[in-house]
Amino acid sequence: MPRTLFDKIWDAHVVEVMEDGTAVLYIDRHLVHEVTSPQAFEGLALAGRRVRRPDATLAVADHNVPTEDRAHGIAEPESALQVATLVANVEAFGVPYIPVTDRRQGIVHIIGPELGVSLPGMTIVCGDSHTSTHGALGSLAFGIGTSEVEHVLATQTLLQKPAKNMLVRVEGALPAGCTAKDIILAIIGQIGTAGGTGHVIEYAGSTIRALDMAGRMTVCNMSIEAGARAGLIAPDDVTFDYVRGRPSAPQGEALERAIEYWRTLPSDPGAHYDSLVEIDAASLVPMVSWGTNPEAVVPITGCAPDPAAERDPARRALLERMISYMDLTPGQKMAGTKIDVVFIGSCTNGRIEDLRAAASVARGRKVAPGVRALVVPGSGLVKAQAESEGLDRVFLDAGFEWREAGCSMCLGMNPDKLTPGQRCASTSNRNFEGRQGPAGRTHLLSPSMAAAAAVTGALVDVRELV
Amino acid sequence: MQPFTTLTGIAASLPEQNIDTDKIIPARFLKTIKRTGLGKNLFDTLRYDESGAERPDFVLNQPAFRHAEILLAGENFGCGSSREHAPWALLDFGIRCIIAPSFADIFHGNCFKNGILPIVLPADICAALQDDATLGGNARLSIDLSRQVIIRPNGEEIAFEVDEFRKHCLLNGLDDIGQTMQLIPAIDHYEARLAASHDWMPGVMVG
Numbered sequence: 141m142p143r144t145l146f147d148k149i150w151d152a153h154v155v156e157v158m159e160d161g162t163a164v165l166y167i168d169r170h171l172v173h174e175v176t177s178p179q180a181f182e183g184l185a186l187a188g189r190r191v192r193r194p195d196a197t198l199a200v201a202d203h204n205v206p207t208e209d210r211a212h213g214i215a216e217p218e219s220a221l222q223v224a225t226l227v228a229n230v231e232a233f234g235v236p237y238i239p240v241t242d243r244r245q246g247i248v249h250i251i252g253p254e255l256g257v258s259l260p261g262m263t264i265v266c267g268d269s270h271t272s273t274h275g276a277l278g279s280l281a282f283g284i285g286t287s288e289v290e291h292v293l294a295t296q297t298l299l300q301k302p303a304k305n306m307l308v309r310v311e312g313a314l315p316a317g318c319t320a321k322d323i324i325l326a327i328i329g330q331i332g333t334a335g336g337t338g339h340v341i342e343y344a345g346s347t348i349r350a351l352d353m354a355g356r357m358t359v360c361n362m363s364i365e366a367g368a369r370a371g372l373i374a375p376d377d378v379t380f381d382y383v384r385g386r387p388s389a390p391q392g393e394a395l396e397r398a399i400e401y402w403r404t405l406p407s408d409p410g411a412h413y414d415s416l417v418e419i420d421a422a423s424l425v426p427m428v429s430w431g432t433n434p435e436a437v438v439p440i441t442g443c444a445p446d447p448a449a450e451r452d453p454a455r456r457a458l459l460e461r462m463i464s465y466m467d468l469t470p471g472q473k474m475a476g477t478k479i480d481v482v483f484i485g486s487c488t489n490g491r492i493e494d495l496r497a498a499a500s501v502a503r504g505r506k507v508a509p510g511v512r513a514l515v516v517p518g519s520g521l522v523k524a525q526a527e528s529e530g531l532d533r534v535f536l537d538a539g540f541e542w543r544e545a546g547c548s549m550c551l552g553m554n555p556d557k558l559t560p561g562q563r564c565a566s567t568s569n570r571n572f573e574g575r576q577g578p579a580g581r582t583h584l585l586s587p588s589m590a591a592a593a594a595v596t597g598a599l600v601d602v603r604e605l606v
Numbered sequence: 607m608q609p610f611t612t613l614t615g616i617a618a619s620l621p622e623q624n625i626d627t628d629k630i631i632p633a634r635f636l637k638t639i640k641r642t643g644l645g646k647n648l649f650d651t652l653r654y655d656e657s658g659a660e661r662p663d664f665v666l667n668q669p670a671f672r673h674a675e676i677l678l679a680g681e682n683f684g685c686g687s688s689r690e691h692a693p694w695a696l697l698d699f700g701i702r703c704i705i706a707p708s709f710a711d712i713f714h715g716n717c718f719k720n721g722i723l724p725i726v727l728p729a730d731i732c733a734a735l736q737d738d739a740t741l742g743g744n745a746r747l748s749i750d751l752s753r754q755v756i757i758r759p760n761g762e763e764i765a766f767e768v769d770e771f772r773k774h775c776l777l778n779g780l781d782d783i784g785q786t787m788q789l790i791p792a793i794d795h796y797e798a799r800l801a802a803s804h805d806w807m808p809g810v811m812v813g
């Protein structure tokens with residue numbers, strides 16, 4: 141029977157199936173960060189258990205770390221304790237760890253692929269919903285809760301039921317000004333934040349094939365924003381070229397044998413999908429979110445909705461709440477909306493390709509008066525690469541802040557936060573109320589759109605600047 | 607894990623759609639290294655105003671619902687992050703059962719691991735239960751997990767579905783790890799096979 145990419149990875153990792161269909165699924169890679177792991181290690185210690193496969197585990201602190209000079213450590217006591225707890229745990233349990241001061245430190249979903257820890261065909265988990273990012277390599281990667289983190293630490297397996305398969309096919313050339321971020325925002329706008337619930341989404345079609353790995357990771361990253369457990373893209377030569385030479389990837393002859401296996405993974409012709417979504421790339425326009433969930437998006441040429449036009453009372457109440465929280469007026473044009481802060485970074489758009497895209501808009505321009513603009517590389521290695529290309533100078537000359545790697549202003553857990561009422565153009569993935577700081581307002585968009593907003597001081601169609 | 611067998615309690619209604627995990631427990635409260643103590647910040651921004659004072663109109667601040675053990679939620683409840691702090695906060699407040707038309711996947715799974723029963727029912731039935739809930743302390747809902755029924759204040763029974771394995775774990779207060787540990791020989795066997803067929807796969811190297 142023809143099988144999908146998901147089916148093949150799943151089948152290859154089933155240790156045992158229980159009577160009711162729950163599978164014991166083997167996990168190849170387990171990424172660990174400081175926020176969702178302390179209680180798991182505590183549970184392990186209390187039960188006198190060990191980490192079954194430290195060599196399949198990698199820990200890093202990213203959410204709490206300040207993105208300024210690291211020499212002073214972490215000022216905030218609770219954040220400091222959480223990171224210190226991770227350090228104590230990795231030492232006690234012998235788990236590989238990248239220290240906060242190491243140049244390879246960064247956001248867990250950036251460094252996994254970057255270091256070759258995440259590879260095609262693998263099952264990859266992390267106590268973090270954006271683990272879906274790693275699916276861009278053609279691996280089954282998904283977020284888990286802390287109880288499951290403990291389960292994987294102890295047994296290197298998870299108890300899972302198979303997901304349904306959804307195929308999202310995007311065909312055609314991307315129009316000027318559009319990026320992977322616009323593709324995924326448009327998809328979520330179309331299928332909704334619960335559209336992928338119970339599914340793993342496989343992204344396919346000529347537009348997806350033409351994306352580089354950074355773009356593919358941006359797309360898979362936000363699968364969770366469509367409610368899907370994971371996103372997947374079939375591995376191909378773009379993937380193999382990306383993997384080649386990375387420190388934890390197989391090398392030489394071993395890599396060739398790995399590639400031989402990875403080439404068997406793409407979905408078979410005629411494989412069954414439970415649902416199909418088709419997107420015509422030619423119809424895409426740079427996107428921006430107007431509301432407080434990621435399906436509340438419109439093209440930058442569009443307007444915030446008018447709740448009065450909505451028939452369903454529950455839906456109308458939701459639109460009203462979002463419009464009011466975002467301090468927009470019904471029907472307001474998105475372009476021209478003044479912003480206070482710009483955040484370029486996160487596991488969605490913190491890779492070198494994202495910084496290059498933003499820099500190409502920022503080059504030779506100035507951040508608008510009164511706007512605070514942050515550029516936060518996704519990892520220390522991304523930062524070093526950007527500096528070797530002179531991108532730091534481009535940003536600094538334009539008046540952007542150039543910071544150390546971490547989650548930064550993607551969520552309000554470290555010193556980089558919005559203050560109440562501030563409006564932010566952000567390349568991150570969630571625009572929930574208070575996500576970037578209490579009472580902060582978030583507009584999700586691509587790195588080039590964010591840079592364009594920084595230099596004009598308002599949401600703007602990046603196509604007008606290039 | 608505390609077993610879940612039967613529960614009779616006050617139900618509070620929070621019918622808004624897409625209540626995300628940042629609403630259930632905002633990121634700034636995730637800095638704890640414990641599972642307990644999060645209840646006071648459950649629904650923090652919905653529950654308290656900027657000065658930290660309770661918002662009197664929020665359901666869990668109303669005298670009749672302060673001791674609610676059942677939450678009647680809206681569609682796609684728990685969407686967003688994988689943070690288990692969300693069920694921990696609900697549990698710490700005293701919520702043991704959530705009834706909604708739909709849940710986000712990870713949150714749904716996380717509930718079971720913490721002795722919270724999430725029940726999916728059609729929207730019209732959820733709406734009827736929300737009507738019951740307006741009676742507050744004057745009307746309690748009962749949930750019988752082994753029979754898979756909810757008993758309304760008028761005595762009417764509503765059946766619900768639950769995954770067999772998860773039901774077994776909840777009824778007996780079993781955590782998954784203990785059970786999976788019994789399968790170690792099978793896991794050993796799988797690993798041996800993997801080492802042979804995927805001998806190209808190196809371990810994590812960050813020396």
Ligand code: SF4
Nearest residue numbers: 270486487547550551
């Ligand atoms: S960058 Fe944002 S979404 Fe990504 S792991 Fe960090 S906090 Fe989560």
